[in-house]
Amino acid sequence: MRIPYAEMRAEFTRILLKNNFSEERAENCAEIFATNSLEGIYSHGVYRFSRFVDYVRKGFVIPDAEPEKHSGVGAIEQWNGNLGPGPLNAEFCTRQAMKLASDNGIGCVAIANTNHWMRGGTYGWQAARKGYVFIGWTNTERNMPAWGAKESRLGNNPMVFAVPFGTEAIVLDFAMTQFSYGKIEALKTEGKELPFAGGFNKNNELTNRPDEILETMRGLPIGYWKGAGLSLLLDILATILSAGLSTSELSKREKEHGVSQVFIAIDLKKLKNYPSIESTISAIIDDFKASSTITDGAQIRYPGERVITTRNENLKHGIPVEKLTWEMIQQM
Missing domain, CATH: 1.10.1530.10 (Malate/L-lactate/L-sulpholactate dehydrogenase, four-helix barrel)
Structure with a gap:
């Protein structure tokens, strides 16, 4: 329907x-x-x-809780999310990062004790449509193994890159697992299998069955060992920049809440080459989309298209x- x-x-x-x-x-x-x-x-x-x-x-999400600033120096600030709604805290941090970027060229807001931001790309779109480059990421509970490991000790720690593009944006929003757990759960609800292997079953075998991956909570890292390494560094950075909880600490809780996140904005208008940036991006995208396709009639799309x-x-x-x-x- x-x-x-x-x-x-x-x-x-x-x-x-x-x-x-x-x-x-x-x-x-x-x-x-x-x-x-x-x-x-x-x-x-x-x-x-x-x-x-x-x-x-x-009680994991507190409806009326708002972020409180803990510290700040130059273009970086640390905030406490007070377990408020993740999407609202994330919107706030995005606005604050853009404000810092307007003053300094770049702004970084790290927030501890917040909640799931839902779709990270939301905040990339918001920033890019206002003329800012956006980089952001969050840590999560354990749901991905280190490469070669049996148990999950890493989060899939979603990350977002966004740049302005005309009246829209180019937005790459991706988890460190081949498929986000939200996507895996959605496909299970729809009675579908993943188009490619997305994790391991209880026999340590790669599988494209959502139910088997959700049973083990062992998603397949993107790029195998490279994705596992990137996940580890994103967790470390989110934790130390926000003074918040790590993936290991989050995983001791009954349910995932109180995560750590980072929001970075860059004001392109501050750059000397700003007048030529739009044409530069357009030329790169034109070249990208000129790729020959393996399948007749297929389209090459940039992230977010x-x-x-x-x-x-x-x-x-x-x-x-x-x-x-x-x-x-x-x-x-």
């Missing part, structure tokens, strides 16, 4: 208001979930919403969602 964007956003707002969100915070949070769904990131939109509300009800197509399609026809999932949301 397909649900109009406005209806989905209104339904999310209604539920958040019932769960102690102020009107403004409910509307902002609902808009993030609905927009994630509109743009095709259903795993961190409509399919994640029920779990988000469950975490609110269990598919989002634009999906957004327009879902605005026109409605957001696709499993009927049972939507009925459960309506009953909340």
Whole structure:
């Protein structure tokens, strides 16, 4: 079934208001979930919403908690998220990083004790549309093994890069596992297998079955040992820059909450070559898209390009969602 964007956003707002969100915070949070769904990131939109509300009800997410600044020097600041809603804390940190970048050319905001930001690309889009380069990442609980290890001791620590591109943006939003766990859970809900191996089963074999990966919580690192190494460094940096919890410490909790995140913005207008940046990016993308395709009729897309197509399609026809999932949301 397909649900109009406005209806989905209104339904999310209604539920958040019932769960102690102020009107403004409910509307902002609902808009993030609905927009994630509109743009095709259903795993961190409509399919994640029920779990988000469950975490609110269990006290892992505190609806009215706002970030507090702990320290700052030059273009870097450390904040405490106070276990507030991850998407709202992430929006705040993105704005603060852009403010620092406007003053200094670059700004870095690291936040401890926050919650899942849902779709990290959301904040890349927000910054890039305002003319900023964006780099951000978060640590997570353990869900990925070091290369050659039997048990998971690394997080899949999603990372985002974004640059302005015309009226839109080029946005690379990726977890350190071949597939995000949100995507794996969404495919399980839809009764589908992964298109490629995405993790290990209990027999230490690579598998493309979502249920087997969710059973072991051993996702396949991107680039094998390279992805595992990158995950480790992202966890170290998020932890020390925010003075927050590491993946190891987060994994001792009943549920993942209180994560550490980093938000970096660069104000391109401060650069001497700013007048030529747009044409430079366009030339790079033109060359990239001139690639010959293996399959006739296939398209070469830059990161984030598919989002634009999906957004327009879902605005026109409605957001696709499993009927049972939507009925459960309506009953909340």
